[in-house]
Amino acid sequence: MAEATLERSAPASLAADPVIDLRGVGKTYRTGAVEYEALREVDLTIEVGEYVAIMGPSGSGKSTLMNLIGCLDTLTVGSYRLAGEDVDELDEVQLAEIRNRRIGFVFQQFHLLPSLAAWRNVELPMVYGRVPAAERKERAVAALHRVGLGEKLANRPGEMSGGQQQRVAVARALVGEPALILADEPTGNLDSTSSADVLALFAELHAQGRTIVLITHEEEVAEHAHRIVRVRDGRIHSDEVRAR
Amino acid sequence: MTWTETLRTGLAAIRSHAMRSILTVLGILIGIAAVILTVGLGLGSQKDVSESITSLGSNLLIVTPGSSTDTSGVRGGFGSLFSLTSSDAEALDSEVSAPDVSGVAPEKTSSLSVESSETNWTTSVVGTTADWLTVRSRSLDSGEFLSEDDVAQSAPVAVLGATAATELFGSTEVVGQTVTVSGIDFEVIGVLAEAGSSSETDLDDIVVAPLSTVSESLVGGRDRDAVNTIYVQAASAEQLSAAYQETQTLLLNLHGITDSADADFSVSTQDSLVSTATAVYRTLTVLLAGIAALSLLVGGIGVMNIMLVSVTERTREIGLRKALGAPPWAIRRQFLIEAGVLGLAGGLLGAALGILAARVLPAVLDSSVVVSVPAVVGSVVIAMGIGIVFGVYPATRAARLAPIDALRSE
Numbered sequence: 001m002a003e004a005t006l007e008r009s010a011p012a013s014l015a016a017d018p019v020i021d022l023r024g025v026g027k028t029y030r031t032g033a034v035e036y037e038a039l040r041e042v043d044l045t046i047e048v049g050e051y052v053a054i055m056g057p058s059g060s061g062k063s064t065l066m067n068l069i070g071c072l073d074t075l076t077v078g079s080y081r082l083a084g085e086d087v088d089e090l091d092e093v094q095l096a097e098i099r100n101r102r103i104g105f106v107f108q109q110f111h112l113l114p115s116l117a118a119w120r121n122v123e124l125p126m127v128y129g130r131v132p133a134a135e136r137k138e139r140a141v142a143a144l145h146r147v148g149l150g151e152k153l154a155n156r157p158g159e160m161s162g163g164q165q166q167r168v169a170v171a172r173a174l175v176g177e178p179a180l181i182l183a184d185e186p187t188g189n190l191d192s193t194s195s196a197d198v199l200a201l202f203a204e205l206h207a208q209g210r211t212i213v214l215i216t217h218e219e220e221v222a223e224h225a226h227r228i229v230r231v232r233d234g235r236i237h238s239d240e241v242r243a244r
Numbered sequence: 245m246t247w248t249e250t251l252r253t254g255l256a257a258i259r260s261h262a263m264r265s266i267l268t269v270l271g272i273l274i275g276i277a278a279v280i281l282t283v284g285l286g287l288g289s290q291k292d293v294s295e296s297i298t299s300l301g302s303n304l305l306i307v308t309p310g311s312s313t314d315t316s317g318v319r320g321g322f323g324s325l326f327s328l329t330s331s332d333a334e335a336l337d338s339e340v341s342a343p344d345v346s347g348v349a350p351e352k353t354s355s356l357s358v359e360s361s362e363t364n365w366t367t368s369v370v371g372t373t374a375d376w377l378t379v380r381s382r383s384l385d386s387g388e389f390l391s392e393d394d395v396a397q398s399a400p401v402a403v404l405g406a407t408a409a410t411e412l413f414g415s416t417e418v419v420g421q422t423v424t425v426s427g428i429d430f431e432v433i434g435v436l437a438e439a440g441s442s443s444e445t446d447l448d449d450i451v452v453a454p455l456s457t458v459s460e461s462l463v464g465g466r467d468r469d470a471v472n473t474i475y476v477q478a479a480s481a482e483q484l485s486a487a488y489q490e491t492q493t494l495l496l497n498l499h500g501i502t503d504s505a506d507a508d509f510s511v512s513t514q515d516s517l518v519s520t521a522t523a524v525y526r527t528l529t530v531l532l533a534g535i536a537a538l539s540l541l542v543g544g545i546g547v548m549n550i551m552l553v554s555v556t557e558r559t560r561e562i563g564l565r566k567a568l569g570a571p572p573w574a575i576r577r578q579f580l581i582e583a584g585v586l587g588l589a590g591g592l593l594g595a596a597l598g599i600l601a602a603r604v605l606p607a608v609l610d611s612s613v614v615v616s617v618p619a620v621v622g623s624v625v626i627a628m629g630i631g632i633v634f635g636v637y638p639a640t641r642a643a644r645l646a647p648i649d650a651l652r653s654e
Binding site: 097 | 249256560574
């Protein structure tokens with residue numbers, strides 16, 4: 001029953017709005033007197049249900065783009081609508097709430113809290129989303145079952161393999177029913193078997209209608225997505241929809 | 245994030261660095277225990293002193309000899325003179341000149357060796373009058389006290405304190421026995437009920453005899469008529485100040501002194517003695533508690549230090565929590581609670597240690613320790629407050645971390 005909840009796609013009311021809508025976005029960093037333009041004139045629209053890979057060599061601006069999309073950083077110019085909500089004017093507290101409700105993060109270093117059991121890690125976003133404790137546990141357990149870790153609920157991250165840890169992180173990303181799953185080099189720290197495992201999981205989630213944005217510099221990882229956006233020198237260099 | 249969640253997270257964080265947390269808590273613990281103990285010792289000493297003064301009797305004025313200038317112009321210090329005499333005491337007993345005085349007991353005390361048939365014992369031999377028993381609020385265990393006749397006739401009779409009786413005869417049932425002081429035999433006519441001991445003197449280690457007998461037979465010389473102290477009892481608490489005036493005026497007249505500033509005696513009330521004696525202890529208590537409080541401050545700095553380390557160590561955790569949607573106030577609260585828990589733990593353990601030490605210390609120090617409940621509750625609250633106050637800066641630093649920087653830190 002809980003399984004069904006998780007497999008539901010984004011709420012119908014938001015279906016019309018693109019998940020990501022960036023218009024004329026630029027980001028300038030300032031270090032002392034030196035200004036560095038990490039991104040310029042970026043227009044990017046990602047619709048509900050898309051599976052997009054953002055590619056680029058290091059220094060290309062893809063990390064900056066990922067931070068902006070993830071509401072971890074604020075843009076210097078342009079506008080950003082996330083699932084229909086204007087986010088470029090929001091303050092720190094409001095951004096925290098947007099991240100909590102709209103975005104599920106998967107990081108290269110997993111970023112699990114080592115002292116917490118797997119299900120405690122998975123329930124974290126819901127803790128900040130003020131979901132009642134009983135419901136949190138139920139949903140966290142369901143999400144772990146969903147990623148194939150039903151047997152490891154009480155294990156701590158240190159007792160799991162890298163691939164398993166990343167699957168816990170994926171469970172944490174999807175447990176809050178976010179509009180967007182944002183994965184930053186999710187296979188960067190994994191061996192090829194575990195990588196394949198995690199990518200298969202993303203493919204499944206995509207098949208269920210979830211919107212996934214994957215940041216990577218590996219061509220073979222990007223190939224799993226159905227659309228590849230290449231970033232170079234702070235601009236979008238190409239935007240290619242692949243045959244499925 | 246609810247308070248219970250935050251508390252659980254804080255406790256988990258404290259547990260995960262058990263050794264470090266214990267050391268931090270120790271800083272606060274020592275401070276709190278020190279505050280409780282010093283305040284307790286101070287209050288205990290004050291209590292001891294005021295109890296020993298109130299144990300003298302009730303509504304008492306204590307007249308002691310003071311300074312005077314002799315014929316050759318040599319001035320003596322307070323208490324060094326023989327300016328009070330038994331005739332002063334007799335005059336104070338007058339209904340006419342001192343109507344508010346209900347009893348007068350002069351005391352002529354010397355430390356003398358007293359012999360029984362079996363052994364000997366050096367004790368305070370107090371020469372006094374029949375009023376002594378009521379004025380000093382004492383009672384008899386057996387026998388009877390000195391009568392007016394005994395005093396008038398310089399009878400060789402004595403009343404023994406319980407300690408003196410036990411030391412001399414091995415029991416307190418000694419009425420009818422004979423004790424010898426300076427070669428004179430005294431018949432024991434009574435034994436005083438136990439009064440207990442104050443911090444300095446054993447009130448039961450005395451031998452009481454008629455003033456006349458003591459001054460005529462035991463203490464000779466030119467100070468034959470002098471007494472050490474005259475206890476004057478007012479008829480009631482309301483009449484105490486009237487009795488004070490009468491005593492002062494009468495003695496000035498008797499001694500032929502016109503200016504009260506030149507008085508060769510001093511009259512104190514029990515209250516004035518208590519406040520004089522306890523003032524020193526009060527100052528000392530405040531001073532010591534202040535020093536102890538400083539150690540609390542040091543403990544607080546320890547909390548701040550450890551919280552800063554904790555924030556630095558957990559930068560990635562903070563970044564992750566923020567990325568997952570923790571607003572700055574939730575992060576701040578998490579670290580504040582952690583600091584508060586450290587402070588509270590130190591406070592509770594420190595209070596426990598302080599109370600325990602307050603039980604053990606009197607046996608070692610021979611001074612009572614009063615553990616006041618407000619001081620204990622107050623210091624536990626203060627300990628928690630210190631934790632929180634010194635946690636503000638680290639917590640604010642944690643709350644201000646930018647999530648991207650925090651996530652990237654190694």
